[in-house]
Amino acid sequence: MPSKILDEHSAAHVAELFRAFSDTSRVQIMSVLLGGEKNVSVLADLVGISQSAVSHHMRGLRQMKLVVARREGKEVYYSLVDPHIITLFQQGIRHVQEE
């Protein structure tokens, strides 16, 4: 029975986490990454947005440690690492599909 309110600081962090998945393009990016690591231009192609837009999104996801980047030559591969984050995201997908 955690009947207590979350303090503003913690609440802001929770909000920040959910905000990471609150954009259609980022959700599509995440959905692709569920299938394994992808580089930026592949993501841009699959999602249908510019390379620049993808890079901007990945910066945010990276800073929140929701993805990790791995450089291989000229390309940068992004992937999901945190199993809790993967679960959280998949639960979101399941919820909207249960209707």
Next chain:
Amino acid sequence: MPSKILDEHSAAHVAELFRAFSDTSRVQIMSVLLGGEKNVSVLADLVGISQSAVSHHMRGLRQMKLVVARREGKEVYYSLVDPHIITLFQQGIRHVQEE
């Protein structure tokens, strides 16, 4: 291995769901509702925002069926009903607290 991209329509719905929890005030409201149903003015007091702001937030949460409203006299009590939503939200809290 769902290596496939979410279509834009589904992705927009997932994004919409996460967006519901992407605001500090709404996260605080949700955290309070974890402890049981509360009416609007109590929520406003606890969260520290205006009655109007709470009503606006509750409208969004209501429309997404993340909360249900119950009128009792002059007051309207809101509560969480969907156990999957509760779990999803609690997972978000747990994630930020594991640091």
Next chain:
DNA sequence: TTAACACATGAAGATATATTCATATGTTTT
């Protein structure tokens, strides 16, 4: 029915966010 209270709602202003464009950085090949 009028007053008082609780909540909802529309409009407006302020702030945040996503995308694009131009350009910078980093890497490989010639």
Next chain:
DNA sequence: AAAACATATGAATATATCTTCATGTGTTAA
């Protein structure tokens, strides 16, 4: 070193979002 390619970044614009203010709606009590 120069060219070509992949990615990152800053600035600018367009759009979305949150909050407040004023007022509307619904309910109870006088």
